[in-house]
Amino acid sequence: MTTNAATGAVKRTEKSASPWAIARRKFLRNKLAMASTVFLILVIILTLMAPFLAPHLSPIPDITKVNISKMSIPPNGDHLLGTDKSGRDVMTRLLYGGRISLLVGASATAIVVVLGTIVGSVAGFFGGAVDSLLMRFTDFVLNFPFLVFVIVLNTILFGIVDGLWVLILVIGLLSWGGVARIVRSKVLAEKENEYVLAAISIGTPPAKVIIKHLLPNVLSTIIVQSTLLFASLIVAETGLSYLGFGVPQETPSWGNMLAFANEPDVLQGKPWIWMPPALIITATILSINFIGEGLKDALNPKSQR
């Protein structure tokens, strides 16, 4: 890979290294985190290329067609991972399913991070009535019965909006509470620093103080949080789909593929149907967590490795 070139570049600027450069260097040296990054990128590329790869990998690249004559075939030369109970190629569905699961995870994370950061930093910065109002609202969101909301919105919006986006919106709108709390507490701590107080005292507008002075200091926290969120929101998708309340059944997603494990005959007798999604989910979450860990380590100025 390009590790050598990168470290070389870092070396040249070592004397006046910015915290970000140090972090990058640390991260690049973290083998586990790097391997995970490579793996994750590979997964993303493969899933994105699904329409091009599928025809080469399987004699039946169509992911919706049911093939009664080809149901539940164990892995073989034609079907590298076998076929599922609908006679659909597991490998192909895994690729297509990955697009959906990763899309849901990434989009929901984006919503969560943006909302959570805005709410948290505003609440932490202004304090007082704004803070308690926003935090009460955050409590309210954190309190919200997630499952009820997902089911209800999925059914109410049925046919009006594409079910996938309903799910993304619902997950996103209900999950920002935690980020808001963390950002708020970081902002609370940061804003007592002299430089922030100084900035406020010379009349810097609040938005500017938040964006210029506070956010950069909580950015590392946000980055680490959002990687972990990405992982847990992928779990949210797969979990909801597994329970039958997630992505519409017609759309392949890792969760929907795993839902076949609910079938009495599949779990024990046809492991090739549910093992691939289970393993890829685990591997993906694992690699994202390693990346998150690596980032945390790298962004922590006190850590030595």
Place this chain on the structure above:
Amino acid sequence: MLKYTLRRVLGMIPMLFLVSVVVFFLAKAMPGDSLSGEIDPTNTNPEYQEEMREKLGYNDPVYMQYYRWVTDFMSGDFGKSTRYKMPVADLIGEKLPNTIFLALTSLLITYVLAFAMGMYSGRKPYTLGDNLIAGFNYAGIAIPSFVAGVFAVYFFAFKLNWFPFAGSVDIEIDKGTIDYWISRIHHVMLPAFVLGMFSTASYTQFLRNDLIENSRKDFVRTALAKGTPMGKIYNVHILRNSIIPLVTFLGFDIAALVGGAIITEKIFTYPGIGLLFLDSVNNRDYPTVMAITMMLSAMVLIGNLIADILYGIVDPRIRLG
């Protein structure tokens, strides 16, 4: 502190009220009602359904239904389950002990394991033991609980026959005997472990990292320089600092357990609130859905309150406005 606690408790009331409004109207917006769904024509007829809808007040405007429900709820009447045809309070009372037992066992497992493993890893970072624990942690965090649960049922219950695969107690054992409690613990271990796995892993991780970080702080160096033994420094100085955030998690734990119990109970067919909730949602048993939702929301609020109070006790510097 007392005044603060009191104010927070009072603050919960409008919150619960808000939750109740939103949940009620959303629940009512769900398509179908307790009488819809797959019909067994040998067992019912359209006239009966219409009659019951009228009797249950489903034909009234939603705000009237809400008013009726909320006034009854305030006076302690949670309504009658449309599916089980018994008071919701009794129904919940029947299942709640199981869920509490599951949650407590899970908490116990979580904290004991997390403390033991976290302390070990934190004091001896980057050793073989630490790496093994880290391996467990990564697995614990990455494997979704439903995958882990399904694995657990098949491996530990069926293949190894170590644990029962379903239920909360062996029916043939008399209530109140020692065997009865042993049977209950035997039934709850597997689901409790799966339920607590995620928290165990994240707390271990957290404790470890915090211990390492704190051990590099100045006060530790000072204490070391003064000749305090390392063991004492860990137990007295560092641990105290690391426990602060961990203790505050307890509050969130309550909420997480409640959510996690839904999936865990389903996989292990463990008859608690989670299973009842899923069942009620699928059958549009509004009184039960509402009562459980309110209960869960209240528990999350109480959990947060506990977290804040504990925070205040452990670290007096932080008193939330």
Place this chain on the structure above:
Amino acid sequence: MKRKSMLWLFAMILVLSAFLAACGGGGSDDASDSDSGDSKDGEKATEEQSGEPQQGGTLTYGLDATPEGLYNWAFYGIATDAEIIEFFDEGLIEYDENLQPIPNLAEWETEDNQHFTFKFKEGVKWHNGEELTVNDWVFALETIAHPDYDGPRYANVETIEGAPAFRAGEADSISGLKVVDDYTIEVTFDEPRLNNLTNIWSYPMSQKEFEGIEVADMSGSEQVRTKPVGLGPFKVENVVPGESLELVKNEDYWNGEVNLDKIIIRVIDNTATVGALQNGDIDMISLQPVSAPDVEKLDNVEVVTAPGLSYYYVGFKLGKFDNDKKEIVEELPKYQDLNLRKAMAHAINREEWIDAFFFGYGKPVNKPVPTAHWIAADDSEVNVYEYDPEKAKQLLDEAGFVDTNDDGFREDPNGDEFVVKFSHYATGNPTFESRSQAIAQYWEEVGLKSEVEMVEVNLYYDMVEKDDPSIETFFGGWGTGTDPDPSALWKADQLWNYPRYNNPDADALLEQALSVEEVGDDQEKRAQVYAEWQKTVTEDVPMIFIAELDEIMGVGENVGGFSMDVSGYNNPAEWYLEK
């Protein structure tokens, strides 16, 4: 639910002998079980004769759904609860394997199908020691007719003379019930009907047990939920709500000796079914088709099947129903073309579909009545739509559905785009999507563009019932009870006639079949009228009849004395465990 006949038992011997002959040992020792299992095939007859019922033992019966806990015939709502009640309570009337009523706790006489005299067996005792009298039956009927009653059974009492007045509070008792003595009662119905007997509520409730409990509180009472008493071969000893029940032998059972000491009923998740049977954790369970092939492979468990009483169909929305006026008010044009409907029926390969999604535990059904029912017409008497894509294409060509723009799909006779919309309910079950997709593909193969829409199950039935415009063709299933009358699902003035099938000739036939003047007690004549009705329906194709499924039981090899037919399994008193 019902008594078996000796003839049927004889027919079942082939299936049964395997486990009648089992030499016990449970499921823990797979090796020895498989040995005995292999060697048994040749010696069925002798083993059967030597298979003397043995006394004692505890049988574990599995349930793959959670009971609601309403353990009383008058209050239960779901089949799972009924499955449990059958172990400890029974009714006045039973049904034989032809679904004809036979006396159980009572005999009856009637001259005119309106006035009935029931004579109860004497000396039958409830589990609480009280003797069964006709007052317990009157009590049950008055409970159900009570305005506070919250169960769905009033339709089974309504037809008794004076029941509506009692319900409205205008009378203190039901005038049609005349108690002669403790064991004799005369029942008068509001009019003579051929199905009065099969329709009437035939389960007594212990009056003593429910003393002092208001009707409104009954369904929540411990007499229904945790301490139910019945008349059956087993007594309820202990209930752990939602997970298990412990039943013990009723020493005073009126109908012969009970073999087993105990039955444990426990709820298990359906993913655990196969493992639980294999480990011997459960001895018996009713199986879903999907689990059956795996159970077949187990050496210590036998799969027993009997024809079921339900069928699946694909319906066409042909009209709109007005529930206030109780009539079909509008005809929907899209699927009015009979040839189109016939072609869509011919397009579906039902055998292949059933094998793929029900693993062969079912067969194609060609009429709106399950084949096992005594009113079912022979396939030669109805129009059968075999899988024949060529014929389907030909019918579509004739009807004017041809591909005019070369997109590979047919356009409607006006040359407009034609898309068949097929709706199916969605639960957590992932196979629903593929089985509906498969049906849509059959239509695509004959050139009809088709789309599948999965709808959440509650919403689905709501939309089907209210004739929502987005429902065009839809998947559904109906179960028929012992009463053969299909009027509630088929007549034009019925809400549950989902396709909105509207053929006055068919309705007239249904009325004729119930007419005392025209048909009377002549069962053959009645069956004939129903056959004619079935022919009419199959000619009109308001729905494509797809499949009827088998009832399947997984039974441990060590369980003996079990048999099953279309009316259910035999009396559990006859079951036994081999030591």
